[in-house]
Amino acid sequence: MDKLIQQRQETINLNAGPSPLPQAALLTAASSLLSYPETPGMGIAEISHRSKAFEGVIHQANADLRQLLEIPDNYKVLWMQGGGLTQFAATVLNLVAWYRIKNQTKPEEEVEAQYVVTGSWSAKAAEEGARMGVKTTKIVDGKKVGGDKFKTIPEASEWQLNASAEKKPAFVYYCDNETVDGVEFQAEGAKAFPFDKIDKDVPVVCDMSSNFLSRPVDVSKYGIIYAGAQKNLGPSGVTLVIIRDDLIVDLDAALPYGGARVPSMLSYKNMAANDSMFNTPPTFTIYVCSLVLRSLLETPPLPLASGARPLSPLSSYADKKSSLIYSLLDAPEGFYLGTADKDVRSRMNVTFRLKGGEALEKKFVAEASEKGIKGVGGHRSVGGIRTSIYNAVTLEQVEQLVEFMKAFQAANSN
Amino acid sequence: MDKLIQQRQETINLNAGPSPLPQAALLTAASSLLSYPETPGMGIAEISHRSKAFEGVIHQANADLRQLLEIPDNYKVLWMQGGGLTQFAATVLNLVAWYRIKNQTKPEEEVEAQYVVTGSWSAKAAEEGARMGVKTTKIVDGKKVGGDKFKTIPEASEWQLNASAEKKPAFVYYCDNETVDGVEFQAEGAKAFPFDKIDKDVPVVCDMSSNFLSRPVDVSKYGIIYAGAQKNLGPSGVTLVIIRDDLIVDLDAALPYGGARVPSMLSYKNMAANDSMFNTPPTFTIYVCSLVLRSLLETPPLPLASGARPLSPLSSYADKKSSLIYSLLDAPEGFYLGTADKDVRSRMNVTFRLKGGEALEKKFVAEASEKGIKGVGGHRSVGGIRTSIYNAVTLEQVEQLVEFMKAFQAANSN
Numbered sequence: 001m002d003k004l005i006q007q008r009q010e011t012i013n014l015n016a017g018p019s020p021l022p023q024a025a026l027l028t029a030a031s032s033l034l035s036y037p038e039t040p041g042m043g044i045a046e047i048s049h050r051s052k053a054f055e056g057v058i059h060q061a062n063a064d065l066r067q068l069l070e071i072p073d074n075y076k077v078l079w080m081q082g083g084g085l086t087q088f089a090a091t092v093l094n095l096v097a098w099y100r101i102k103n104q105t106k107p108e109e110e111v112e113a114q115y116v117v118t119g120s121w122s123a124k125a126a127e128e129g130a131r132m133g134v135k136t137t138k139i140v141d142g143k144k145v146g147g148d149k150f151k152t153i154p155e156a157s158e159w160q161l162n163a164s165a166e167k168k169p170a171f172v173y174y175c176d177n178e179t180v181d182g183v184e185f186q187a188e189g190a191k192a193f194p195f196d197k198i199d200k201d202v203p204v205v206c207d208m209s210s211n212f213l214s215r216p217v218d219v220s221k222y223g224i225i226y227a228g229a230q231k232n233l234g235p236s237g238v239t240l241v242i243i244r245d246d247l248i249v250d251l252d253a254a255l256p257y258g259g260a261r262v263p264s265m266l267s268y269k270n271m272a273a274n275d276s277m278f279n280t281p282p283t284f285t286i287y288v289c290s291l292v293l294r295s296l297l298e299t300p301p302l303p304l305a306s307g308a309r310p311l312s313p314l315s316s317y318a319d320k321k322s323s324l325i326y327s328l329l330d331a332p333e334g335f336y337l338g339t340a341d342k343d344v345r346s347r348m349n350v351t352f353r354l355k356g357g358e359a360l361e362k363k364f365v366a367e368a369s370e371k372g373i374k375g376v377g378g379h380r381s382v383g384g385i386r387t388s389i390y391n392a393v394t395l396e397q398v399e400q401l402v403e404f405m406k407a408f409q410a411a412n413s414n
Numbered sequence: 415m416d417k418l419i420q421q422r423q424e425t426i427n428l429n430a431g432p433s434p435l436p437q438a439a440l441l442t443a444a445s446s447l448l449s450y451p452e453t454p455g456m457g458i459a460e461i462s463h464r465s466k467a468f469e470g471v472i473h474q475a476n477a478d479l480r481q482l483l484e485i486p487d488n489y490k491v492l493w494m495q496g497g498g499l500t501q502f503a504a505t506v507l508n509l510v511a512w513y514r515i516k517n518q519t520k521p522e523e524e525v526e527a528q529y530v531v532t533g534s535w536s537a538k539a540a541e542e543g544a545r546m547g548v549k550t551t552k553i554v555d556g557k558k559v560g561g562d563k564f565k566t567i568p569e570a571s572e573w574q575l576n577a578s579a580e581k582k583p584a585f586v587y588y589c590d591n592e593t594v595d596g597v598e599f600q601a602e603g604a605k606a607f608p609f610d611k612i613d614k615d616v617p618v619v620c621d622m623s624s625n626f627l628s629r630p631v632d633v634s635k636y637g638i639i640y641a642g643a644q645k646n647l648g649p650s651g652v653t654l655v656i657i658r659d660d661l662i663v664d665l666d667a668a669l670p671y672g673g674a675r676v677p678s679m680l681s682y683k684n685m686a687a688n689d690s691m692f693n694t695p696p697t698f699t700i701y702v703c704s705l706v707l708r709s710l711l712e713t714p715p716l717p718l719a720s721g722a723r724p725l726s727p728l729s730s731y732a733d734k735k736s737s738l739i740y741s742l743l744d745a746p747e748g749f750y751l752g753t754a755d756k757d758v759r760s761r762m763n764v765t766f767r768l769k770g771g772e773a774l775e776k777k778f779v780a781e782a783s784e785k786g787i788k789g790v791g792g793h794r795s796v797g798g799i800r801t802s803i804y805n806a807v808t809l810e811q812v813e814q815l816v817e818f819m820k821a822f823q824a825a826n827s828n
Contacts, residue, residue, distance in 0.1 A: 081495040
């Protein structure tokens with residue numbers, strides 16, 4: 001083990017997902033794979049999901065998550081499988097059923113859903129919504145205003161909220177942080193999500209996969225929040241869904257109103273009624289998530305420079321780490337060129353190009369790797385550089401990254 | 415680690431699922447959680463699913479599985495999420511689409527699927543099929559012939575294969591081993607699955623979740639085989655699907671013929687076209703499966719008593735282990751009473767009652783637990799005793815179980 005930990009100390013893992021996990025959580029998980037303290041001789045992956053020991057794991061995880069995000073009592077926490085792509089469909093199928101039952105729609109009546117498209121993932125979500133037969137309206141199309149690139153979020157005043165206002169949409173959908181494009185809704189100000197513009201009867205659905213647990217969230221403003229685990233929460237293979245009670249309906253009850261036949265496993269009602277154990281959940285994956293949640297609860301916030309406003313434990317590290325890199329991107333030399341507009345920059349995925357071009361970017365990735373800095377190539381669809389600095393990437397590691405970037409710049413400027 | 419291994423040696427884990435995994439696989443997995451040899455400093459759960467290192471894992475797992483089951487080239491191996499319950503729907507949605515395209519059905523035309531119901535899981539599968547809108551015919555109902563209990567498989571001559579023969583069903587469905595009820599189709603003879611009775615144009619779909627990799631399988635007889643990992647293959651959270659090429663269709667192409675709108679993640683075509691990486695798969699879980707597959711390949715078959723027919727590596731242990739317990743159930747005293755008919759007994763889940771009644775069964779469970787024998791309570795829906803002896807339960811452990819059962823019988827017979 002000592003050798004493995006030594007290797008970890010020599011490595012800065014900036015993968016975009018699956019991404020690094022807290023070392024303490026991994027050490028505990030490794031031990032529990034062989035023998036879980038509450039079931040000596042049996043590993044945590046080897047016991048029934050209906051055992052007291054595993055029920056203890058998932059209940060504690062739920063309690064810790066509720067504490068971290070201050071989740072109101074009228075919201076359920078669900079652990080599901082299938083990643084964000086499954087939620088692209090599940091949110092539509094469940095909320096259209098909710099809408100149809102509530103409005104007693106005629107079967108042939110079309111239901112609308114509004115999508116705020118600010119990057120590659122929200123674009124995909126809108127596509128899947130259309131495939132599910134919902135009338136999909138893009139009330140924002142970031143690519144149109146970004147010159148064929150996702151790099152900006154238009155002001156709320158420009159959103160096409162009333163594109164089809166004769167009746168209300170079933171929901172409004174957005175993605176809080178776009179992993180591929182490095183575009184993030186801000187916590188406050190003009191580029192925060194404009195909840196006040198959204199009709200109060202229309203639930204807001206948010207994909208928080210890649211900035212989950214990186215800042216406080218007012219959960220009460222949302223209908224559904226979901227997040228794939230493999231960024232800030234745990235290994236890939238589980239997706240957290242936080243849903244307001246009144247949106248949870250019996251999907252089959254929507255059939256007379258034109259609802260679709262939906263696989264049982266995609267029913268939020270089935271998941272909620274069975275405490276996420278409608279069938280065998282990914283027990284080990286949830287266990288690791290529970291360890292990560294615990295470690296987040298136990299992490300103290302960064303000490304503040306005097307005069308700064310108090311930062312929450314969740315956001316303090318993300319704000320500080322990202323600002324260190326962005327300050328390099330803002331340097332007058334323009335050696336590093338941020339790809340996202342300054343006012344919508346992601347605190348999780350810092351995306352940039354090198355003024356020197358693709359050959360220099362390749363050199364950057366290769367030299368970073370030699371220094372133990374891994375996973376900095378941009379997404380295959382956009383190229384460039386992406387440094388993903390999720391919660392498990394330490395401030396110290398980001399400082400080392402910044403040192404490397406400065407040295408690389410110095411060595412490659414003429 | 416030594417203490418954990420000591421604890422494992424004092425424990426016989428007979429959980430029905432999630433269930434024990436080979437210790438060597440767990441030791442390797444625990445180490446790789448911290449640092450995977452091909453990506454030093456980064457654990458196997460912390461690297462991109464599109465990295466060369468992880469692609470190596472899944473490709474090797476596929477190759478090993480193909481070798482173990484001698485999977486023909488015209489079959490795809492898919493790693494999916496959501497467990498058997500998701501496959502209950504996915505098999506229907508994909509095969510009905512295949513059927514509709516092939517037969518260019520009118521949208522309003524009903525499609526039939528035939529279910530062989532021999533236990534709790536196939537009964538659930540038939541329910542989900544009906545929910546998906548398919549006309550579900552139970553060509554076998556084990557409960558009807560078993561006196562309201564699943565304990566028998568009727569002879570093929572009694573199957574209602576022609577219940578609605580004016581046109582062919584989209585598929586015939588069965589469950590190879592019923593975990594709850596301890597009922598298993600046999601490898602050969604009168605209680606083997608009667609492929610010769612099934613129309614050659616009708617694909618056979620089989621849920622092999624709980625006896626996967628416990629005996630050789632002639633894959634070419636099947637349209638689709640699937641198996642949740644959490645019995646013989648790995649941790650919960652991944653499901654293997656083996657599907658014949660010609661059954662893989664574009665689901666949207668079935669829409670004009672009355673096909674349903676199906677979430678992208680349930681499309682076998684999407685999974686096959688993307689080598690199971692249509693989105694982020696459960697990477698760590700698949701990695702553990704890859705280690706289990708490797709260990710199976712490296713396990714030699716049991717040495718044979720002279721005169722016995724040669725046993726395959728996959729089946730030799732399962733046959734031997736289960737026969738040791740069943741010989742106690744067949745003892746003339748009738749202290750232990752098997753619940754399944756002798757000719758359909760499961761080699762994976764040995765289910766029985768105690769003649770002495772429920773109080774004695776409770777005592778049995780408690781005393782077993784004191785001796786380190788865990789997880790022997792029957793499924794909550796049927797009660798009694800169930801000893802699940804999946805591949806990772808050693809012959810030695812089963813011998814110890816049998817010794818305990820003999821001692822318990824001696825101490826509690828009057």
